[in-house]
Amino acid sequence: MTRPRPMSGFPEWLPQQRMIEQQVIDSLRSTFELHGFVPIETRAVEPLDQLLRKGETSKEVYTLRRLQGGEDDEAGPGLGLHFDLTVPFARYVLENAGKLQFPLRRYQIQKAWRGERPQEGRYREFCQADIDVVGQDTLPFHHEAELPLVIGEALSALPIPAVTVHANNRKLAEGFYLGLGVADPAAVLRSVDKLDKVGPAGVRALLIADGLTEQQAEACLALAEIVTDDGSFADRVRALGVKHELLDTGIEELTRVVDTARAHAPGFLVADMRIARGLDYYTSTVYETFLTGHEGLGSICSGGRYDTLASVGNTTYPGVGLSIGVTRILSRLFGQDLLRVSRDVPTCVLVALPDEESRPACNAIAATLRRRGIATEVAPEPVKYGKQIRYADRRGIPYVWFMTAERLGSEAHVADGVRDIRSGEQVPADPETWSPPAADLRPEISAAE
C-alpha cells in the first residue's frame, strides 16, 4: 500500500491536538450543563426532502446510497448527511415532542457535513457545538439576552483569544426597510448580508437592482454602519429619520439584549446593524461572534431567534440558539500553533520494567496508581533504563517509576522510587500513597506564549 494523503476539507488531528479538542469540548459541555442544558445527539442522516426545505443549501448536501442497494431499496426521497444541527434538532423536537419537557434547553456537539469547496474556515466535515432553548407555542424574550451570555461564559473558559458577540434584530432591520417604503424587506436583508463579500458599492448596486431608489439604498447602507457597545445605537438609528412600529419593537428588544450583556460583562457584546444572517428562519435577535485578532476568519458562533422553524398542526416550537464552530476555531489556532498541551499522552507515570518476569509486579504497581486516578503505563519492553526513560521523555510523560531490586520477587513495599525526568530528582515512593502535583495529574491545555 502507498502512504495515504490527507483529504482536503476533512481535517484530522494528531493525538495531542485531539486531546486539546476533547478538553475544549468537555469544557463547553461543562458550561452548558451548569446552565441546565440537556444533551441530545441526532443521527447523521435526514431525509433529503427535509434537508432541502430551506433552499440555498441544496448544493452543499452529501447524499447517501447503499453500494449494493437496488432501486427499490432506496425508494422515497433518499438520505443526506445533515449540514448543520438546527434542522435535525427541529425534526427531533417534532418527533419526540410528547416525551420532552418545554421549554427545552438542549445542547448538541456533533459533526456536520457540507460539500463546499474547502478553504480556511470552511470544511466538508466539521464539529459544531449548539445550544438552543425551545418553547411550545411561546418562548419568553429574555432567552434572547440569556443565550449570548452562556456562549460568552463557555468561550471565555477556553484558552483562546477573547470574543465579541455582534447582535442585531431582524424586526429592527425589517421595520427600518418597511418604514423606508421598501416592498420586499427579505430581499434587502439578503443583499445587505453580502456586505463583507461585495462591499458597500456592491450592495448599493444589488439594492438598486432589487428596485430601491438611490436614497433608500443609502439609508440601508447608513443603517448597516451603526455599531455601538451600549444602547446608544438606538439614537443613531432614530437619527436616520425612519419610522415604523416594527422598528420600534426591534430597537426595544436589541436594547434589552445589549443592556443585559453590558450589566454582565461590558464590551463583550455590541449592537451591530451590519449583522443580517441570510437564513430565512430568523425572526428577531441574530448573532455573530468574532475572535479578537482573527476577525478575517468570519463568525465563529452564529445564531438567532426563530419562530417558525418547527411546527406540527397548530403547535409551533419557537426557539433561540447559537452554534459554535469548533473546527473553525481549532483549525485556525492549530494552524498558527496557538494552543499547547502539557504532554502528548494522558500518561502521568511510566513504570520501568527491569525484565519481562517482573511484568506482573510492575502491572500491580500500575494498577494501584490507576485506582488512585493516576494514568500509568508499564514500559512495553525490558530494554535499558535509558531507553525506557527516552520512551517517557519523547511523549512528555513526567514521571518514571523504578521498582528496586529488593522488591523483585518479594511483597515488601519498600524502596520503590519515582523520578521526575524533567528535573532528574528521584524520591522513594509507595504506589499506595504517592501523588504527583495537581498540575501534573492530567495533560493541561493553554494558550501558547
Place this chain on the structure above:
Amino acid sequence: MTRPRPMSGFPEWLPQQRMIEQQVIDSLRSTFELHGFVPIETRAVEPLDQLLRKGETSKEVYTLRRLQGGEDDEAGPGLGLHFDLTVPFARYVLENAGKLQFPLRRYQIQKAWRGERPQEGRYREFCQADIDVVGQDTLPFHHEAELPLVIGEALSALPIPAVTVHANNRKLAEGFYLGLGVADPAAVLRSVDKLDKVGPAGVRALLIADGLTEQQAEACLALAEIVTDDGSFADRVRALGVKHELLDTGIEELTRVVDTARAHAPGFLVADMRIARGLDYYTSTVYETFLTGHEGLGSICSGGRYDTLASVGNTTYPGVGLSIGVTRILSRLFGQDLLRVSRDVPTCVLVALPDEESRPACNAIAATLRRRGIATEVAPEPVKYGKQIRYADRRGIPYVWFMTAERLGSEAHVADGVRDIRSGEQVPADPETWSPPAADLRPEISAAE
C-alpha cells in the same frame, strides 16, 4: 409539517438516555486514559477503494455524492462512510506514521455506518469504542494479554451486567486444521465461524463441501466444543491427537492470555475454541465478549491481533485491538429499561423567580452557584411558585432556591432559602456557601433494581 417518525436502524435517544450514554462514554474514556491510551478521531469518510479492500463488507457500505456535484467533481474512486474504526485507524497510522510515537496506544469512540438490514443488535448507525496498541514492525505478545484486561476494567466500571471475554487463537485453530491435513484452513475458519448461525450439522455440511473428510469435519467440531476458564483447554486440545508446530505456538499463546487474566480476575476470561472471527486480518489472539443474561445479543466487544492490516513498503504496523459496541449494549439495556439516571436534566437547583424585575438578582444567585460548580437554572417565567416547583419536579431537579422579599432590591445576603422538593424541607442558605450533598450534585447513572 407532519410529525416525523423514527428511522429504522438509526437509533436516537431521549435527553435522559443521552445523559446515560455520555456518562458511559466518559467512563470508558477515563479508563482508557488511565491506561495511557491517546484519543484520535478520524473523518467519517474513506475512499471507497480502501473500504472495499477487505471484501465481504462491500454490501454494507454507504457511498456519498454531492447533490450538485458533476461527474468530474467526483473523479476517482468516490467516498464511503466507514463501517468500523479499524480500517480508518490503519489508514491514519500510515498517513501520520512520521508524526506518531510507536508503540501507539490509541482509543477512538465514534459513529460508524453499515447499510445492513436493521435488527436488534445491528444498526445502520452505531457508536463503537475501540482501543488498539500498534507497533512499528514488531509488537510484543504481552499486549494480547493486556488489552482484554483494560476492556474488562472499562466495562466493569459501568452499571451494566457482568461480561465474559471469550478468547481463542488463530494459530491454534489454523495449526490444528493444518495438522489434520486440511488444504485451506482459512476456509475452515469461515465455516466454523457460522456455528452460531447454522449449528453443528450445518457447519459439518459446509466443511464437507469445503473438501474435508467426515473425520476431519468431526475433529474441527470437537475442537470448537472446548471451553475452559483456565489453562486446561490445552490438555483437551492435545487429547484430540492433532500435532502441528503452529498449534503448539497457539496453545502456548492462549495459555498466557488465560493465565494472565486468571491472575487478575478469575472467571472474567475463558478460552473458547468456538471463537473464529471471520475477518481475514486476524493472525493470533481473537476475542468476543458476552453480556451475562444477554448472550443472545451476540458479542458486545470483539477484536484480535493483526499483523498485516497496515504496511507501507517494508514497514508494517502490527497491532491488537478490541471494539466495544456501545450502541448494541445501550440499545438492549434501554429497551429493557435496565439503566437509570437520577434526574432528567443536569440542573441541581432551580432559582424561583418572584417577578420579571427580579430576574437580574436571580441570575446573580444562579451565577454564584454555577461558579461553585452547581448546575443552576432560573425559572423561565414568574408564575405562581407552585407551578415553578412543578417545573423542577417534572425534570427531577432536586432543589428550588427562594429569594426572599427582604432581599429584593437590596444587597443583603440574608434570608434566602433552599428547599429539597423531595422532602419539602427548606433551610436558610447563602449562594456563596451552600452546597448540595455530593450524590445530588450531578445526575448519577445506575442499574435499575
